[in-house]
Amino acid sequence: MKERIKKIRKELDLTQQKFADKLGVKRNTVGQWECGINAITDQVITSICREFNVNESWLRTGTGEMFNPSPSSAMDVLAAEYHLDQNAYVVVEKFLNLKPEYQKGVIEYFKAIAAALNSENMDDLSDLVPGSPEELEANYPPMDPDSTDRNIG
Known part of the structure; x- marks a missing residue:
C-alpha cells in the first residue's frame, strides 16, 4: 500500500507536505507511510479516499481504477x-x-x-x-x- 499512497500523491502532483496538510497530519507521517515505517489505519484509508476521491479497493489491493469517477455536477x-x-x-x-x-x-x-x-x-x-x-x-x-x-x- 505504501507504493500506492506515493503514486496517488505523485499523480495529484502534491508534495508530502501538501498531501499531509489535506489529511491533517504531519509531513513526516506521510513519509513514514510511503517508506512502510508506520502502518496505515482504516481511518487514514477512509480519509485518503474521501479527500482525494480514491477508489478504496484500489488503495487496499491495487485492483480497479486509482480514482473514483468524478460526478459531473x-x-x-x-x-x-x-x-x-x-x-x-x-x-x-x-x-x-x-x-x-x-x-x-x-x-x-x-x-x-x-x-x-x-x-x-x-x-x-x-x-x-x-x-x-x-x-x-x-x-x-x-x-x-x-x-x-x-x-x-
Missing part, C-alpha cells in the same frame, strides 16, 4: 450521497432551478398543506391556496416544466 454528488432515484432527482433539480422567491412560495405552500393536515377541521382547506386562481397566475405565472433556467418567469 453538484446534483450528481447530492443524488449519490442521498441515494436519490430519478423522480427525487428531478424534484430537487427543478426546485433548485426556481427563482428564490418561487422556492419560498413552494415552501410556504407545503407549510400550509402541513398545517391544514394537522388542523382539527380538515373540512376547510380553502386557506391552502391563497387567493383566486387569477391572483395565483398573476403572482406565479406558469412555467415550462422542461426548463432549468433559474430566471423562470
Whole structure:
C-alpha cells in the first residue's frame, strides 16, 4: 500500500507536505507511510479516499481504477450521497432551478398543506391556496416544466 499512497500523491502532483496538510497530519507521517515505517489505519484509508476521491479497493489491493469517477455536477454528488432515484432527482433539480422567491412560495405552500393536515377541521382547506386562481397566475405565472433556467418567469 505504501507504493500506492506515493503514486496517488505523485499523480495529484502534491508534495508530502501538501498531501499531509489535506489529511491533517504531519509531513513526516506521510513519509513514514510511503517508506512502510508506520502502518496505515482504516481511518487514514477512509480519509485518503474521501479527500482525494480514491477508489478504496484500489488503495487496499491495487485492483480497479486509482480514482473514483468524478460526478459531473453538484446534483450528481447530492443524488449519490442521498441515494436519490430519478423522480427525487428531478424534484430537487427543478426546485433548485426556481427563482428564490418561487422556492419560498413552494415552501410556504407545503407549510400550509402541513398545517391544514394537522388542523382539527380538515373540512376547510380553502386557506391552502391563497387567493383566486387569477391572483395565483398573476403572482406565479406558469412555467415550462422542461426548463432549468433559474430566471423562470
